[in-house]
Amino acid sequence: MTKKITIEPVTRVEGHGKVTVHLDEKGNVTQSRLHIVEFRGFERFIQGRPFWEAPVLVQRLCGICPVSHHLAASKAMDAIVGVTPETISPTAEKMRRLMHYGQIFQSHALHFFHLASPDLLFGIDAEPARRNVIALAMENKELASQGILMRQFGQEVIEATAGKKIHGTGAIPGGINKALDPQDKDRFLNGADPLNAAKMVDWAEDALNFFLDYHKKNKEFIDNFAAFPSNHLSIVRKDGALDLYHGVLRAVDTAGNKILHDIDYNTYLDFIGEEVKSWSYMKFPFLKNKGKKEGWYRVGPLARLNTADFIPSPRAQKAFEAYKAYTNGKPNNMSMHMHWARLIETLHAAEMIETLLQDPEILEGELIREGKRQSEGIGLLEAPRGTLFHHYQVDDNDLISMANLIVSTTNNNEPMNQAVHLVAKEYLEGQKEITEAMLNAVEVAIRAYDPCLSCATHAMGKMPLKVTLLDASDKMLDEKLKN
Amino acid sequence: MKILVYGFGNPARQDDALGIEFVHRMQQMLEREFDTLSNIEFDIGYQLNIEDALKISRYDEVYFVDASYDEKENFNIVKLYPKPLQHYSMHSVEPAFILDICRELYGVLPETYMVKVRGYEWQMKEGLSPAAEQNLSLALDAFQYYIESDIQISEKQPMIT
Known part of the structure; x- marks a missing residue:
């Protein structure tokens, strides 16, 4: 039967x-x-609301990565008030980046330590009762405790930059509403162990080494489990560096050929289509130039390390070089290497947090700017899970008349299938x-x-x-x- | 004795906001009545998460407050005991699971209660339904009495309305 x-x-x-x-x-x-x-219906929920509410409202999409939605919506609303990534004030951009890297750091730590590591530590054939975080905590308390404290550190960075633990208000159309409090800067840089940036960099490297050690002992599983060729898409900085906050859209195919050539993301509709299938509420995005059948792509840590040419922080760059050498510089299509890539990004996020905290412009400077009012705004960034698209239109009464969101998981719909x-x-x-x-x-x-x-x-x-x-x-x- | 009242929920999902609303209003009520609330702290969250185990480890008594889909009474307060979970999703982390992590990782077990307030409407919309609003009002009155007596009386029993 x-x-x-x-x-x-x-x-x-x-x-x-x-x-x-x-x-x-x-x-x-x-x-x-x-x-x-x-069916979430969020795009309809937000229609009719004043545009300046969007950065706060859209956070309600997700309790795990609200900051990504907050910042993507803020970037889109910058365009509405006539501010571009080139004209936003340095203090505003750096505060937003600090918030974003705090989010990446805590979200990646949560995923690795508490969602993925039980599978890695105990094996996918372990009995279900052992494949959970309590089993992890009981057998490796130090690892479980580090995961919680890394997440807490990231959450505290978010609270200091976004203003609130949930539904932060830090980013607003055209900028931010406050600079970093010097006491917070001092706490994050010089706080007692373990809650300081230097310790977080060390712990992120420890977590990466934990994975590398596991990989050595379990190469067959890590290299072959659910491995398949695909295209990869992300934003990269204009010079090809990994940049999780802003850049141009780039896609490469499974051989590493560029199939989307560093385009301005404001033109994404010319290059990306969305297919609807009857059996799922989630759409299936694809690259128009490759068609529905061949144009699907992966986003997220694996894709980002396939599209980027280098990582602009020293310890993560060193780890990136070893990672790229494993595939002789070619795109990595091994699904379980997503964990490896995620941990390199965790290290990069910790380094970026430490660097941004030492920048004097994060403590003072112009917070908000304005330009010529526009009726349409598009904001993209790299959320923990991958590229996040926010696109809005606003009417003459300042009310949102159209919203289109392509969240990271939607981009990964076909790869997950x-x-x-x-x-x-x-x-x-x-x-x-x-x-x-x-x-x-x-x-x-x-x-x-x-x-x-x-x-x-x-x-x-x-x-x-x-x-x-x-x-x-x-x-x-x-x-x-x-x- | 340090007490934590911790409400959680999604304010964009109608009655799912009951936990957060409960904490906001309870804090206002107690602050109106008492000059200092040195041993009671309030917090809110979108949903429970792993680091909440560390948070509750610092208190002697914890009250989690959430909307309830299947509660038969208007509201209910029940004592919680640690419970490991076999199936783990960050969107379905139960308070008893957080308590279990707290015990295993930090070696302490605060006296913990679950305040469940019955809700009815869960659409993508702001504002409580009238029936949930009524339940919240009943729960707040009862809890205020409960928490005040808690300060004066060391022994107390789980309350069922």
Whole structure:
């Protein structure tokens, strides 16, 4: 009998989705899909609101990376008030960058230590009770504690720059509303161990070394698990440097050829299309010049280290050189190397935080500027999970009349589906019994992309885990519910 | 004794804001009534997260406050015990799980309660529904009485309305 296995929601990713794997009568995988089952409707929610509210309102999209939405919306609103990345004040840009690198640092630390490391430490075939953060804490308290303190440090940088722990107000159209308090600068640079920038740089390097050591012992798994060729897209600085806050759009193919040549992101609609598929609420972006079938691309740490020519901070650059040497300078298409790339970026973020804190312009200077009012604004940046697009139109009454957001996870939609299919074929095909380890392998492949599928309401009783078994005609054979 | 009242939720999801609203209004109510609130602190969050284990390790008594989808009463206060989770998502971190991390990682176990206020509407919209607003008002009155007596009386029982 043919059957369909449904895993819903995928665990240990932000938000929830479900995975379906179709098996034929011989147990061969015929189709596998990552479905996004919640429709967020945020783009409609924001229509009719005054444009200056957007940077605060859009943070409500996500509880894990609100700063990315806050800053992308602020960049778009800069354009509305006539301020460009070239004309924004140095103090405003540096404060925003500090906020952004604080966000990257805490989000990457959270992902590696508390979402991915249990899989790495205990293996994807470990019993489920061992594959969680408590097991990690019990067996490696130092690692778990470091992860929490790195996240706390990043959160404190965000609070000092955004003004509030949640729904910060630091960035406003045309600039920022305050410079950094000298006491905060002193605390972050010279605070008692371990909560200071120098210690965070050291710990980020320790985490990278932890991964490299793991890689040495588990090369086959790390190099081959869910590896597949793809295009890669991100913003890079005009000189080709890794830049997570601002730059031009670049894409490379699997051989490293440039297929999007450092374009001004204000023209993104000329180069990027979005395909709709009936079985998912999430769209499928693609490069128009390569078409729907060949034009899909990956975003995020792996893609960024494939598009960038170098990293403008010394310790991360050294790590980048070793990383690039592993693939002889060619693009890296190994999905589990996403963790390696993420940890190099974590180190870069820590170095950038330390550098920005030492810059005198972050303490004083012009906070806000204005220019010629525009009716349309586009803001892009590299969020922890990848390229984030915010695009707005504003009417004559200053109200938002159109919003289009392409979030990082949407950009990674097709790659995640590709990864799920590869893993499903490898682990599920021809098996008589579907084990927990096999199902977890599918989830591990998705988790490498650190997806933020939605920010569902989390009110108690609203997050069940539903596993449904259906035959080829979608008739339910079995269903299990876990809370 | 140090007490933390910690509400969490998404203010853009109607009644999901109950936890945050509870904390804002309770803080205002207590500050109106008392000159100093040296042993009670308030905090809010969009959702619980891993570092909250470190936060609660610094208190003797903790009250988590959240909207409840399936609570049958208008509101409820129940004692929490540490509970490990097998399936982990940052969007479904339960208070009992945070308590478990706190115990395992920091070796302390604050007396912890869950205040659940029943909500009804969860659309992408701001503002509480009228029914949730009423539940919040009832919960605030009861909690104020509860927390005041907590300061005076060392032994207390979980309360069910």
